Amino acid sequence: MSSRLTRSNRAGWGFALPGFVLIAGFIILPFFFAFWLSMTNQRLISPNPTQFVGLENYRNLLGLAVITLEPERGADGAILVDARGEAQYPRVRTITRSDAFPQYRGMREWFRWQSGENVKVVIASDVVFMKALVNTLTFVLVVAPTQAGLALVLALLINQKLRGINIFRMIYFMPVVVSIVVVSLLWRFIYDGNDGLLNNLLASLTFGWFTPVDWLGNPDTALGSIMAMSIWQAVGFHMVIWLAGLQTISPTLYEAAEIEGASRLQTFRYVTWPGLRNTAILILIVITMQCFALFAQIDVMTKGGPLDSTQTLVFQSVERGYGKQDISGGSTISVILFLIVLTVSLIQRWLTRER
Amino acid sequence: MRRKATLATLAGALTLVAGTAAAQTELTMWYHGAGNEVESRIINQIVDDFNASQSDWKVVIESFPQLSYNDSVVAAALAGNLPDILDVDGPVMPNWAWSGYLQPLPIDESVIADFLPGTKGYWDGELYSVGLWDAAVALYARRSTLEELGLRTPTLEEPWTGEEFMAALDAAKASGKYEYAFDPGMAWTGEWYPYAFSPFLQSFGGDIVDRSTYQTADGVLNGDAAIAFGEWWQSLFAEGYAPGTSQDPADRDAGFIDGRYAFQWNGNWAAVATLEKVDDLVFLPAPDFGNGPKIGAASWQFGVSATSEHPEGAAAFIEFALQDKYLAAFSDGIGLIPATPSAAAMTKNYKEGGPLAVFFDLSKEQALVRPVTPGYVVAAKVFEKALADIANGADVADTLDAAVDEIDADIQRNNGYGH
Numbered sequence: 001m002s003s004r005l006t007r008s009n010r011a012g013w014g015f016a017l018p019g020f021v022l023i024a025g026f027i028i029l030p031f032f033f034a035f036w037l038s039m040t041n042q043r044l045i046s047p048n049p050t051q052f053v054g055l056e057n058y059r060n061l062l063g064l065a066v067i068t069l070e071p072e073r074g075a076d077g078a079i080l081v082d083a084r085g086e087a088q089y090p091r092v093r094t095i096t097r098s099d100a101f102p103q104y105r106g107m108r109e110w111f112r113w114q115s116g117e118n119v120k121v122v123i124a125s126d127v128v129f130m131k132a133l134v135n136t137l138t139f140v141l142v143v144a145p146t147q148a149g150l151a152l153v154l155a156l157l158i159n160q161k162l163r164g165i166n167i168f169r170m171i172y173f174m175p176v177v178v179s180i181v182v183v184s185l186l187w188r189f190i191y192d193g194n195d196g197l198l199n200n201l202l203a204s205l206t207f208g209w210f211t212p213v214d215w216l217g218n219p220d221t222a223l224g225s226i227m228a229m230s231i232w233q234a235v236g237f238h239m240v241i242w243l244a245g246l247q248t249i250s251p252t253l254y255e256a257a258e259i260e261g262a263s264r265l266q267t268f269r270y271v272t273w274p275g276l277r278n279t280a281i282l283i284l285i286v287i288t289m290q291c292f293a294l295f296a297q298i299d300v301m302t303k304g305g306p307l308d309s310t311q312t313l314v315f316q317s318v319e320r321g322y323g324k325q326d327i328s329g330g331s332t333i334s335v336i337l338f339l340i341v342l343t344v345s346l347i348q349r350w351l352t353r354e355r
Numbered sequence: 356m357r358r359k360a361t362l363a364t365l366a367g368a369l370t371l372v373a374g375t376a377a378a379q380t381e382l383t384m385w386y387h388g389a390g391n392e393v394e395s396r397i398i399n400q401i402v403d404d405f406n407a408s409q410s411d412w413k414v415v416i417e418s419f420p421q422l423s424y425n426d427s428v429v430a431a432a433l434a435g436n437l438p439d440i441l442d443v444d445g446p447v448m449p450n451w452a453w454s455g456y457l458q459p460l461p462i463d464e465s466v467i468a469d470f471l472p473g474t475k476g477y478w479d480g481e482l483y484s485v486g487l488w489d490a491a492v493a494l495y496a497r498r499s500t501l502e503e504l505g506l507r508t509p510t511l512e513e514p515w516t517g518e519e520f521m522a523a524l525d526a527a528k529a530s531g532k533y534e535y536a537f538d539p540g541m542a543w544t545g546e547w548y549p550y551a552f553s554p555f556l557q558s559f560g561g562d563i564v565d566r567s568t569y570q571t572a573d574g575v576l577n578g579d580a581a582i583a584f585g586e587w588w589q590s591l592f593a594e595g596y597a598p599g600t601s602q603d604p605a606d607r608d609a610g611f612i613d614g615r616y617a618f619q620w621n622g623n624w625a626a627v628a629t630l631e632k633v634d635d636l637v638f639l640p641a642p643d644f645g646n647g648p649k650i651g652a653a654s655w656q657f658g659v660s661a662t663s664e665h666p667e668g669a670a671a672f673i674e675f676a677l678q679d680k681y682l683a684a685f686s687d688g689i690g691l692i693p694a695t696p697s698a699a700a701m702t703k704n705y706k707e708g709g710p711l712a713v714f715f716d717l718s719k720e721q722a723l724v725r726p727v728t729p730g731y732v733v734a735a736k737v738f739e740k741a742l743a744d745i746a747n748g749a750d751v752a753d754t755l756d757a758a759v760d761e762i763d764a765d766i767q768r769n770n771g772y773g774h
Contacts, residue, residue, distance in 0.1 A: 041768055043768075045454040045456075046454060047453065092753070093753060106760045108753065108756070108760075127757070192603055193601055194606070214599075217601025219747070306599075307749055323736050325733060326733075326765070326768075
């Protein structure tokens with residue numbers, strides 16, 4: 001059986017060979033390396049021999065447990081309350097650092113909630129990883145739809161035959177061409193807590209009513225600030241892809257719609273949007289992957305701080321692998337990230353399949 | 356005809372030059388100072404002088420930017436491509452020695468007998484590296500500030516106590532003339548945190564790891580002394596004495612000079628530039644929080660790579676570079692503390708009565724090297740994050756516990772780092 005791929009197609013394979021070799025050498029092989037390294041205790045540099053440790057690295061990252069804290073009681077069994085009338089609970093460290101509970105050794109509080117009189121505390125072996133995971137997912141969930149939507153709006157705006165429209169195209173596309181490191185540095189100045197551009201702008205717009213916010217220094221605003229900046233930076237790129245999609249839609253369809261008396265909204269709903277289907281799938285997958293790989297902005301702007309509010313998986317992977325010389329830990333995060341991205345991509349493919 | 360003869364002579368001369376060059380064995384050397392013109396000029400001068408001074412060795416130098424230097428060395432070591440002579444940051448040296456990048460330095464210890472303690476890199480009882488200079492940290496202040504606030508000027512013999520220091524910050528804060536009373540330098544992320552701030556912890560009585568065994572941080576980084584340190588550290592930011600982790604690097608550089616910060620915790624490398632702009636600048640010794648005033652020690656040093664085939668040649672170069680005149684040249688050029696008193700006497704800043712002479716004494720009296728262990732590179736990162744988190748309001752005991760767990764787990768994974 002010979003298929004079209006093998007039949008008299010030597011030149012084609014020849015042309016593809018350099019690409020295949022590079023992809024195999026720099027993407028596929030390293031992935032298998034990472035998978036293997038995540039099962040060992042490999043260090044970046046060490047005179048000690050590498051040992052196989054099985055799933056220990058995964059346990060160290062993913063270990064979770066729930067403990068229940070009972071309120072402190074007086075001798076008569078009544079719950080002791082502090083000056084504000086709140087019940088007092090023992091510190092988590094009395095459990096995680098006690099020899100009576102060796103199974104919780106080294107774990108830390110991630111979050112807690114009140115359950116009746118008691119408090120339930122979720123403790124994790126690696127709270128930083130858990131926070132990185134949550135931050136990364138939040139980033140994807142917010143940035144992917146916002147960036148794709150904004151890019152579509154911009155694409156629709158500049159897909160018109162007006163004088164000077166190229167100037168707008170250029171302006172929207174410009175941030176994409178500038179290195180992300182440079183953009184991040186500039187936005188660090190813009191977000192500066194004392195006399196940054198954003199604070200000054202908001203203060204003058206509100207005639208001084210606005211109190212300056214330390215955008216990157218406040219755990220509540222840091223991740224949001226990085227999201228906003230990331231959306232702004234890459235929106236131009238996706239706008240161009242949308243634009244390419246828009247220009248593949250035949251003008252005759254629009255003429256027909258006009259003759260039928262369709263409103264602008266109806267034209268968009270029944271002509272433009274169906275024509276953009278494949279573009280939409282592409283953009284969604286590309287943005288999702290880019291969002292999962294969030295690194296440069298974090299490295300330049302916050303280094304994961306303040307209080308881990310901007311930790312991300314890739315940043316942690318690099319920080320552990322190179323900063324803390326723990327290649328096995330960094331590899332384990334990469335493998336977990338790969339599995340997450342794979343799952344998300346498969347779900348996206350299934351949701352957008354031809355029906 | 357005449358022209359041909361000249362050419363022939365020239366060719367002959369060239370062969371001769373090439374001939375002498377070939378007789379010298381080539382030694383490669385890596386240095387971290389790329390991009391710093393003055394520093395490059397001095398180190399190149401030393402290399403040229405050495406190459407001209409004898410006929411056995413010829414050192415060829417290659418400079419790297421400081422930020423990527425350590426990564427380059429690690430990558431070269433993995434690839435088996437190290438040069439003969441390496442320059443290495445003092446606290447990182449044990450890691451490289453343990454990993455097998457460095458070999459013990461074969462020079463006679465009488466040569467470095469009167470060097471400052473922070474410039475000598477010992478690991479496992481052997482000398483691995485020697486520095487031409489050290490660095491020191493002091494509390495920058497204006498004499499006028501001290502007078503206005505009615506504060507006693509602390510001395511090396513009688514530094515401020517922790518209470519006096521906080522009283523000084525309170526006075527500066529109450530005066531209302533300053534944006535912040537104290538600038539510890541939170542904008543300088545990286546090695547600055549453990550280098551500049553772990554001495555505070557040590558003065559409180561804690562440490563990054565237990566130096567008696569180097570096997571655990573439990574009890575020293577989360578003991579009562581460390582928690583007292585952590586609470587003090589948090590109060591600096593919570594009560595508005597100091598700018599936090601989001602400090603703008605530009606404010607770090609200019610804040611004290613502009614008079615927006617009353618006191619600044621800064622190194623001797625910034626002293627010359629600050630002196631030019633602040634006439635009544637004084638360098639105060641570190642406050643004593645109960646266990647003596649402490650500052651960090653050890654800067655960049657020279658060592659011989661383990662793969663070098665000519666350690667005797669590399670050692671000859673390092674010994675050559677340790678001459679007082681070069682120590683003085685580096686000090687005059689980039690403001691570093693020369694390693695010997697005799698070299699200090701030759702410099703314009705560190706000679707008796709020189710404007711920075713106090714740093715030489717600080718380095719001699721208060722300096723404590725960072726933990727001498729291969730695990731330091733990881734512990735330093737953990738410590739940096741813990742201090743940033745505490746400054747940002749994290750629970751002190753929990754954060755220090757987490758740091759202890761991470762450091763201990765790392766030591767365990769490395770089978771105790773060879774101690």
